[in-house]
Amino acid sequence: MTAKIIDGKRFAEDLRGRIADHVSRLKSEHGIIPGLAVVIVGEDPASQVYVSSKAKHTAAVGMNSFKHELPADTPEADLLALVHQLNADPTVHGILVQMPVPKHIDPNNVIEAIDPAKDVDCFTPANVGKVQIGLPGPVSCTPLGCLMLLRDELGSLEGKHAVIIGRSNLVGKPMMQLLLRDNCTVTVAHSRTKNLDEVVRQADIVVAAVGRPNMVKGDWIKPGATIIDVGINRMPAPEKGEGKTRLIGDVDFAAASEVAAAITPVPGGVGPMTIACLLANTITTASLMNGLTPPVDLTA
Numbered sequence: 001m002t003a004k005i006i007d008g009k010r011f012a013e014d015l016r017g018r019i020a021d022h023v024s025r026l027k028s029e030h031g032i033i034p035g036l037a038v039v040i041v042g043e044d045p046a047s048q049v050y051v052s053s054k055a056k057h058t059a060a061v062g063m064n065s066f067k068h069e070l071p072a073d074t075p076e077a078d079l080l081a082l083v084h085q086l087n088a089d090p091t092v093h094g095i096l097v098q099m100p101v102p103k104h105i106d107p108n109n110v111i112e113a114i115d116p117a118k119d120v121d122c123f124t125p126a127n128v129g130k131v132q133i134g135l136p137g138p139v140s141c142t143p144l145g146c147l148m149l150l151r152d153e154l155g156s157l158e159g160k161h162a163v164i165i166g167r168s169n170l171v172g173k174p175m176m177q178l179l180l181r182d183n184c185t186v187t188v189a190h191s192r193t194k195n196l197d198e199v200v201r202q203a204d205i206v207v208a209a210v211g212r213p214n215m216v217k218g219d220w221i222k223p224g225a226t227i228i229d230v231g232i233n234r235m236p237a238p239e240k241g242e243g244k245t246r247l248i249g250d251v252d253f254a255a256a257s258e259v260a261a262a263i264t265p266v267p268g269g270v271g272p273m274t275i276a277c278l279l280a281n282t283i284t285t286a287s288l289m290n291g292l293t294p295p296v297d298l299t300a
C-alpha cells in the first residue's frame with residue numbers, strides 16, 4: 001500500500017481562509033479587530049523565522065499583529081512587565097511568548113503572568129483545565145491542528161485506538177484529552193514504555209511527538225493506520241550546501257508510507273497547522289472576551 005499524504009499545508013491555507021472570513025465578520029458585525037501579540041526574547045534564528053511567519057499570517061487574515069523583540073539579556077521582571085502591559089491592552093486578544101525563553105528566565109513565571117483570557121497557546125493551568133473538562137476556550141495549537149487533520153481524514157474517530165508517543169505538556173497530554181473527547185481509546189507511550197514497537201503496532205492512529213528523527217519504523221505500523229508526525233527535527237544537509245539544514249519527522253516516512261493508509265509529511269504536515277490554529281485561538285479568545293460564542297469550525 002502507498003499511503004495518502006495528508007496535506008497539512010493545504011488544509012492550513014483553507015483554515016486561514018475561514019479564519020479571514022470570521023475576522024471580517026467580527027469587524028463588520030461587532031466592530032472587533034482581533035489582535036495577536038507575539039513576544040520573542042533573544043536572537044535564536046529558528047525562533048526568529050517562526051515569529052516572522054506568525055506575524056505575516058496574522059496580518060494576512062486581517063488581524064492586528066503586534067511584535068515585541070527583546071534582547072537576550074532582558075531581565076525576567078521586564079518581560080513580566082511587558083506581559084502585564086499586554087494583559088491590560090484592550091486591542092490585544094492573544095499573547096504568545098515564544099518558547100524557549102533564555103535560561104535566566106523561568107518559563108513558568110512567564111506562563112503564570114499571561115491572562116488566561118488571552119492565552120492563545122493554552123499554556124496556563126486555567127486553560128489546560130478547561131480543555132480537560134470540555135469548557136470553551138483556546139486549545140493547544142499543535143494538538144488542535146492534529147485533531148482537525150484526523151477528523152478530516154477519518155470522519156468519526158470513535159472507538160479508534162490512538163497511540164500517542166510522547167507525554168509533553170505541549171503536545172502529548174493535550175492530544176490525549178482531545179482524542180478522548182472524540183471517543184478514541186488512547187494509549188500514551190513515552191521514553192520508558194516497554195516494547196514500544198508492539199504498542200504502536202496496535203494503533204489505528206499514531207501521533208508521534210518525541211523529537212527523535214526517524215524513530216518510528218515502518219514495521220511498527222499496523223497496515224491501514226493513520227499517522228500524524230509532529231516531529232520537527234532539523235538535520236544538517238551538506239548535500240544542499242555548506243551549513244544548510246533540512247527537516248525530518250519522528251517517523252521513518254518512506255517505510256511507513258508503504259504500510260499506512262495516510263501520513264503527514266514533514267515539512268508541510270502538522271507545522272503549518274500549528275500556526276493556523278494559533279490564529280483560530282485568537283478568534284476564540286477575541287469572541288469570548290466580547291461575550292460571543294466562538295465559531296465551531298475553529299474549536300475542538
Ligand SMILES: Nc1nc(=O)c2c([nH]1)NC[C@@H]1CN(c3ccc(C(=O)N[C@@H](CCC(=O)O)C(=O)O)cc3)C=[N+]21
Nearest residue numbers: 096097098099100121141267268269270271272274275
Ligand atoms: N509559545 C510558543 N508557541 C508555539 O507554538 C511555539 C513556540 N512557542 N516555540 C517554538 C514552537 C515551534 N512551532 C512551530 C510552528 C510552525 C512550524 C512550521 O510551520 N513548520 C513548517 C516548516 C518551517 C521550516 O521550514 O522551518 C512545516 O513543518 O512545514 C514549526 C514549528 C511553534 N512553537
